[in-house]
Every structure is written in C-alpha cells, then in structure tokens.
Amino acid sequence: MTKSDLILRLAEKNPHLYQRDVERIVATVLDEITAALARGDRVELRGFGAFSVKQRGARIGRNPRTGESVRVAEKSVPYFKTGKELRERLNAS
Amino acid sequence: MSETITRAQLTEAIYQEVGLSRNESADLVESVLSEVADALSRGEMVKFSSFGSFSVRSKTQRMGRNPKTGEEVPILPRRVLVFKPSNVLKNAVNDGSYDLELDEPHK
Numbered sequence: 008m009t010k011s012d013l014i015l016r017l018a019e020k021n022p023h024l025y026q027r028d029v030e031r032i033v034a035t036v037l038d039e040i041t042a043a044l045a046r047g048d049r050v051e052l053r054g055f056g057a058f059s060v061k062q063r064g065a066r067i068g069r070n071p072r073t074g075e076s077v078r079v080a081e082k083s084v085p086y087f088k089t090g091k092e093l094r095e096r097l098n099a100s
Numbered sequence: 101m102s103e104t105i106t107r108a109q110l111t112e113a114i115y116q117e118v119g120l121s122r123n124e125s126a127d128l129v130e131s132v133l134s135e136v137a138d139a140l141s142r143g144e145m146v147k148f149s150s151f152g153s154f155s156v157r158s159k160t161q162r163m164g165r166n167p168k169t170g171e172e173v174p175i176l177p178r179r180v181l182v183f184k185p186s187n188v189l190k191n192a193v194n195d196g197s198y199d200l201e202l203d204e205p206h207k
Contacts, residue, residue: 008139008146016135017128024120031118032128037151038198039113041189043105045198050105055133056181060193085152085193087183096141097156097179 010037044085054092061086140181152185 008016010033018029040058043050050058060083068079089097107129114125139146140156147153156179164175185193192198 008136008144010148010151013132013135013146013148017131020131021128028118028120032114033132035113035117036110036129036132037148039105039110041151041192042198043103043109044189045192045196046102047196048103048105052107052133055137056183083193083196085183085185085189087154087181089181093137093140093181096137097181099141 047083052090054090056090056093057088059086059088060084143179148186150186150188152183152189155182155184156180157182 014026014029014033017033018024018026021029040050044058044060047060049060063082063084065081066079068077069075070077107126110129111122111126114120114128115122118125120128136146136154140154143156145153145155159175159178159180161177162175163172165172
C-alpha cells in the first residue's frame with residue numbers, strides 16, 4: 008500500500024469528503040509525526056505503535072572499500088516500536 | 101523538554117488544517133491508522149514516500165533463554181513489523197528542523 012492507495016481507500020469510505028481534503032488529512036498526519044520527531048518529541052499511538060528518536064553515539068567506522076578508519080559523528084535516528092495490539096494482529100490466525 | 105504527541109494532537113492538526121469538525125477529524129485519524137494496520141495484518145508492505153515504509157518480516161523459530169531462570173525455551177516463529185525511515189525523515193530528525201510550510205503536501 009502506498010500513500011496514494013491509502014488516499015483512494017479513505018476517499019472511497021468517506022464519499023462526502025473531497026479527495027483534496029483526504030490528501031491533506033494523510034499529509035497532515037505524516038507531517039505532524041515528522042515535525043514531532045524533528046523536535047525530539049515522541050509520538051505515541053496506542054494500539055498502533057510509538058515513534059521516538061534514538062541517539063547513536065559517535066564511533067569509528069570503516070570505509071568498506073578502502074578499509075580506512077573514519078570518524079562517524081553522533082546522530083539521532085527515528086525509531087518505531089510496534090504497539091501491542093498491532094503486534095498481536097500480525098500473528099493472529 | 102521532550103513531549104509526547106498522541107491522537108489528540110493529530111486530531112487537532114487536522115481540525116486546524118482541513119477544517120473538519122473535531123469529531124470527524126478524530127475519526128479520520130483513526131481511519132488512517134486502521135487502514136495501515138489492516139494492510140500490514142494482511143502481510144502487505146506500506147510505503148509512504150518521504151516518510152518511510154513499514155514491512156512485515158517472518159522470523160523462524162529459535163532457542164531463547166528465560167533470563168530469570170536460565171531455562172531454555174523455544175521462541176516460536178512469528179511475524180514482526182519493521183519500520184524503515186526515509187532519508188527525508190532521517191534528515192529532519194538529525195537536523196532537528198522540519199518546515200511544514202516548505203513541504204509539498206500533495207505528493
């Protein structure tokens with residue numbers, strides 16, 4: 008399923024909405040999550056899962072082609088933990 | 101201070117952005133999440149360009165250990181969800197800024 012598949016599905020189920028509004032709804036949800044993570048906030052959607060930001064410390068990496076050591080600066084990465092209900096649904100049946 | 105965003109804030113954002121009632125905004129947040137969850141439960145991959153993709157991975161059985169008792173127990177085959185953030189999302193998180201205005205919503 009892609010973003011446009013999701014938009015079509017939601018539009019089908021909500022015939023009273025303009026497709027343009029459905030597009031904005033989907034974009035707003037994704038944008039809000041992105042903006043929250045950029046601020047370092049956590050997004051908790053009970054039953055679905057939680058998005059958070061994890062810190063990765065600086066480390067010495069290696070250029071796999073040359074074998075040369077390179078310094079890798081510390082960074083923040085987005086992380087998603089599946090919610091209990093969704094995890095159970097994945098394994099139902 | 102880091103805060104926690106929940107369905108309530110997503111609902112509020114839709115109410116502000118799209119101008120639906122708060123009730124309907126809340127219903128639509130729920131619909132978005134349940135459509136995604138339904139697709140994943142069917143084993144489908146869900147891809148949101150410039151956000152990231154969710155995929156379902158099947159794990160085979162392996163032996164684990166109860167850390168409290170040291171007893172060996174089989175970890176049964178199961179399906180797990182993996183989220184792979186897009187480069188846009190990774191950069192937003194790393195730079196600590198994401199301009200909602202500059203983003204094109206209709207992609």
